[in-house]
Amino acid sequence: MTWEIVIGLEVHTQLSTSSKIFSGAATAYGAEPNTQADAVSIALPGVLPVLNKGAVERAIKFGLAIGAHIAPRSVFARKNYFYPDLPKGYQISQFDLPVVGQGALTIQVEPLSGSGKPYEKTVRITRAHLEEDAGKSIHGDFHGMTGIDLNRAGTPLLEIVSEPDMCSAAEAVAYAKALHSLVRWIGICDGNMQEGSFRCDVNVSVRRPGAPLGTRREIKNLNSFKFMQQAIDFEVQWQIDTLENGGKIQQATILFNPDTGETRAMRSKEDAHDYRYFPDPDLLPLDITPAILEQVRATLPELPQVRRERYIGDYALTAYDANNLTASREMADFFDSCLNEIGTPNAKLCSNWLTGEVTAQLNRDGLDITQCPVTPQQLSGMLARIVDNTISNSGAKEVFRTLWAEGGKADAIIEAKGLKQVSDSGAIEALVDEIIAANADKVAEYRSGKDKLFGFFVGLAMKASKGKANPAQLNEILLQKLAG
Amino acid sequence: MSPTIFLANADVRKVAILARLSMDEAGIEAARSQLSGIFTLIEEMQAVDTRGIAPMSHAQDVSQRLRADTVTETNQRELFQSIAPKYQGSPQIEAGLYLVPQVIE
Numbered sequence: 119m120t121w122e123i124v125i126g127l128e129v130h131t132q133l134s135t136s137s138k139i140f141s142g143a144a145t146a147y148g149a150e151p152n153t154q155a156d157a158v159s160i161a162l163p164g165v166l167p168v169l170n171k172g173a174v175e176r177a178i179k180f181g182l183a184i185g186a187h188i189a190p191r192s193v194f195a196r197k198n199y200f201y202p203d204l205p206k207g208y209q210i211s212q213f214d215l216p217v218v219g220q221g222a223l224t225i226q227v228e229p230l231s232g233s234g235k236p237y238e239k240t241v242r243i244t245r246a247h248l249e250e251d252a253g254k255s256i257h258g259d260f261h262g263m264t265g266i267d268l269n270r271a272g273t274p275l276l277e278i279v280s281e282p283d284m285c286s287a288a289e290a291v292a293y294a295k296a297l298h299s300l301v302r303w304i305g306i307c308d309g310n311m312q313e314g315s316f317r318c319d320v321n322v323s324v325r326r327p328g329a330p331l332g333t334r335r336e337i338k339n340l341n342s343f344k345f346m347q348q349a350i351d352f353e354v355q356w357q358i359d360t361l362e363n364g365g366k367i368q369q370a371t372i373l374f375n376p377d378t379g380e381t382r383a384m385r386s387k388e389d390a391h392d393y394r395y396f397p398d399p400d401l402l403p404l405d406i407t408p409a410i411l412e413q414v415r416a417t418l419p420e421l422p423q424v425r426r427e428r429y430i431g432d433y434a435l436t437a438y439d440a441n442n443l444t445a446s447r448e449m450a451d452f453f454d455s456c457l458n459e460i461g462t463p464n465a466k467l468c469s470n471w472l473t474g475e476v477t478a479q480l481n482r483d484g485l486d487i488t489q490c491p492v493t494p495q496q497l498s499g500m501l502a503r504i505v506d507n508t509i510s511n512s513g514a515k516e517v518f519r520t521l522w523a524e525g526g527k528a529d530a531i532i533e534a535k536g537l538k539q540v541s542d543s544g545a546i547e548a549l550v551d552e553i554i555a556a557n558a559d560k561v562a563e564y565r566s567g568k569d570k571l572f573g574f575f576v577g578l579a580m581k582a583s584k585g586k587a588n589p590a591q592l593n594e595i596l597l598q599k600l601a602g
Numbered sequence: 603m604s605p606t607i608f609l610a611n612a613d614v615r616k617v618a619i620l621a622r623l624s625m626d627e628a629g630i631e632a633a634r635s636q637l638s639g640i641f642t643l644i645e646e647m648q649a650v651d652t653r654g655i656a657p658m659s660h661a662q663d664v665s666q667r668l669r670a671d672t673v674t675e676t677n678q679r680e681l682f683q684s685i686a687p688k689y690q691g692s693p694q695i696e697a698g699l700y701l702v703p704q705v706i707e
Contacts, residue, residue, distance in 0.1 A: 135671045142674030151698035152683070156675040160682060172671025193659040200622055202702040215659070256699060265699030392620055397659040405665035 121324045121358050124331060125290045125350065126282035128319040129297055130275050131307040132251065133176045139250050139274035140167030140210065147313050155253075155268035161205035166400050169194075173274035176306035177217045177248050178406065178414045180276060183304050183421055184243055186221030188411060194248075194401040197393045202266050203253035211277075213395040216247035217404065218276075224423055225296040226441050229288050236438065241293050242281040249275050270314075276306070282321065282331070287350035291343050294318055303422050303447040311341045322350060323367070324357045332357070333367040337374055337381060349374035353381045425450055433457075433465035442473045449487045452494055459498030464505055471501065475518055492521045500528035510589055513537040541588040543595065546579075549587070550599050553578050564600055575600065609638050 138145055141158035158165045181188045195213040221243045228236050251273040256265035278297065284290045298316055301307040309316050318341070323334035337353060340346045352374075357367055370383045420428075422444045429440040444450045449472070456468045476497070480490060500517050503509045509517060509532055520531045532538055540546060553575060554561055564571040575596055580587060614634045618625045625633065679698065686693040686700055694701040 137671055137673045137675075142669070142672065144673045144675070150679075152679045152700070153677040153698070154675075155682070156678065157682070162682075168669045169666050170671050171668035174668060191665075198620070202705055255705070257704070260696055260699070260701055262704060263694070263696075263701040264704045265696065266702055267699055392616075394620065399660065402660050402662065402664055402666040 119326060121354075121361075122327050123285050123350075123354050124282045124323045124325060124334075125284040125286075126321045126334075127278075127280045127284070127290060127293060127297075128321070129278045129280075129294065130251075130317045130319075131278065131301050131309075132315040133173050133274040133276055133306055134308050135170055135172040135176070135274055137170060137172075138272035139170050139173045139248065140272055141165075143272065145273050147310075147315075149269055151265070151267040152269060155271060159253075159268050159271045167210060167398075169401065169404065170274060173248060174217070174404065174406070175410075175414050175417075176274075177246065177276050178411065179304050179306055179418060180246055180278070180301065181218035181221065182411075182415055182418055183300060184218075184221030184223055186243065186246070187219035188406055189215060189217055189219060190406055191215070192217040192247075192404045192406070194398045194404070195395045196398045197249075197395055199393060201252070202264065203255050203268070203271065205253070205268065205271070209250060209252065210398055210401070211249035211395075212247035215403075216245045217406070218246035220244060221246075223293065223296055223300065225289070225292045226437070227289050227292040229286075239283075239289060239292075241283045241289075244279045244281050246276050246278040249277055251275050282323075287347045287354070290320060290350055291347050294346060295343060299422060299445060304418060314341060317341055318346060320346060320350060322353045322357070324354060324361065332361075333369050335367065335370050335372050335381075335383075337372050338384065340374060345374055345376050348376070348379055349381055352379060356381065419447065422447070422450070429465070429469075433462055433469075435465060435469055439466075439469045439473060442477075443469060446487065452487050452490070455494035456498045456501070459495060460502050460505065464501060467501055467504065468498075471497065471518075475515065479518075479522060491525070492518070496521050496525070496528065503528055503532060507541055507588060508532060508539065509537050510539045510585070512585060513539060536584075537586070539586045539588045540583055541591055543591060546583070546587055546592055546595050547599070549582050550575075550579055550592075550595050553582065554599055561600065565602060572596070572600070609634055609641060 132145075133139075135145060137143060138156075138159065141156050143156035143159055144154045146154065152160075158167060178188055192212060193215040194210050196208040197211045197213070198208040200207055222240050223243060224238060224240045226236060227239055251270050253266055253268035253271040256267060258265055280293065284293055298309050298311075301316070302309040307315055311317075317339050320337045320340060321334045322337065323332035325332040335353065335357070337349050340349055353372070360367060372381045373384050374381050426437075426440045426444045429435045429443060430437060435443070442449075443453050453468065453472055456472070457465060460468065476487075476490065476492070480487065485491075497518075500509075500514060500521065503517070504511070504514050513532070516535065516537060517528050517531050520526065520535070521528065557575075557578070560571055560574065564575070576589075576592065579592055579596060580589075583592075611630050611634055614625075614630045614637065618630070618633075683693060683695045683698075683700070686695055688694070
């Protein structure tokens with residue numbers, strides 16, 4: 119009998135404000151310990167929180183991007199628990215009245231095992247709420263003590279909670295990637311996973327088809343998509359094995375160890391934290407008027423989903439190409455800039471180069487598209503020479519390598535390296551005649567039915583032209599002359 | 603009026619654990635009795651008909667003021683750490699960190 123996998127995600131995104139959610143301390147990453155921990159961050163008695171407008175605007179922006187209801191009035195609550203990196207003894211969060219209500223995100227799923235085709239799926243988002251981040255505990259060598267750095271305490275977070283709509287590791291990863299891309303696209307989070315700007319908690323359970331939901335275990339704090347996939351795969355197998363061996367799943371919070379590829383229980387939820395939520399008396403309700411909503415809406419860029427559909431509908435790109443181009447706003451903008459230069463009829467050519475050669479070279483050099491040494495203008499200048507048949511594909515690759523390494527302009531490089539392809543049919547015919555004359559035996563073999571020799575002649579002719587013959591033209595003339 | 607919500611000593615013990623309070627049996631009994639008094643008050647309030655009245659989340663019916671997203675605080679680590687809790691006469695500070703007893707989960 120088969121098992122069904124049920125997965126839901128809670129994602130903590132650090133909002134890209136300059137100051138903290140409830141105070142004017144800086145949020146920059148990597149500062150010396152506690153140099154950005156002001157009186158509010160360290161919870162000195164008598165301090166009061168004052169809400170950051172930038173954090174509220176970013177939350178609204180996200181809500182609008184997922185088509186969610188934005189609460190006209192939302193409330194901050196205290197979530198009480200004791201931990202040294204939370205000096206107040208409670209975290210200011212939102213509970214029953216979050217700022218962002220139910221929305222949805224459409225994702226493109228690429229099956230991981232290589233089996234099956236990519237497909238589209240819509241994942242419902244339950245809610246998203248504003249809260250403050252905690253500080254960091256450092257378990258170093260402090261004579262048996264723990265060091266506390268409160269620089270991160272009070273950094274604004276938007277916690278985005280999904281419905282348990284995903285049923286494989288592939289879907290969970292696709293959702294997390296789509297969300298990661300979206301928050302960067304709309305400019306509310308830098309998405310830096312190494313620095314903890316985007317952290318995922320994954321709830322996993324299994325059940326027999328049609329049965330009620332199984333007991334879930336929550337994998338905490340995954341900060342890479344690869345680990346997420348490994349952790350889910352391991353956890354699912356563990357739960358299935360446990361159940362098939364007659365065991366029961368206990369609700370628990372678990373950690374993934376990337377070194378062993380295994381998950382282990384952190385704390386049992388039996389003794390679940392009773393957070394004793396209640397409205398924070400230090401903060402008044404947050405009112406979001408239609409005017410504020412419209413102000414924020416005006417700052418929203420064209421969304422990835424809309425742009426993807428535009429690329430498919432207007433430029434006849436495949437869904438696959440459109441996905442790759444809209445993986446980040448910077449990539450999509452680069453593509454649009456190129457099209458501005460060489461025109462939309464060349465969208466396919468441009469897409470092929472961006473998702474092919476350009477992406478490959480970026481990956482080799484460990485760069486992202488914003489660091490691409492070749493500008494859209496430079497790339498377009500080269501693409502235009504492919505379009506008007508001045509250079510062949512192999513010539514183009516050489517121009518591209520030069521642009522990448524040395525910069526410059528395509529036309530000057532073509533000139534300097536003599537890459538202009540020969541499209542003069544007289545010159546190509548002469549070249550072909552010579553080859554036919556010099557290889558009478560092979561020509562005879564070809565004419566008696568050895569078609570495969572065609573490639574041999576193409577190779578000779580290309581070599582004779584020093585790679586500059588227009589390939590299409592060369593093929594045509596060769597075919598003609600070889601036919602006799 | 604006697605409360606319909608009955609608070610047992612076990613409930614008080616649980617709340618004490620959550621609040622990190624150490625209480626002896628006499629203290630628990632005293633707290634139970636006081637908390638029961640509060641529940642009686644809540645019972646009285648719950649008897650009021652509140653149909654059609656939107657719940658308030660704050661005693662004042664005004665809304666949250668927002669501050670602009672600008673950095674206004676400077677580094678005052680030295681000042682704050684000079685008043686950090688001391689242990690055997692010296693503040694529990696090292697490498698800019700506040701030191702606390704180890705918590706392991």
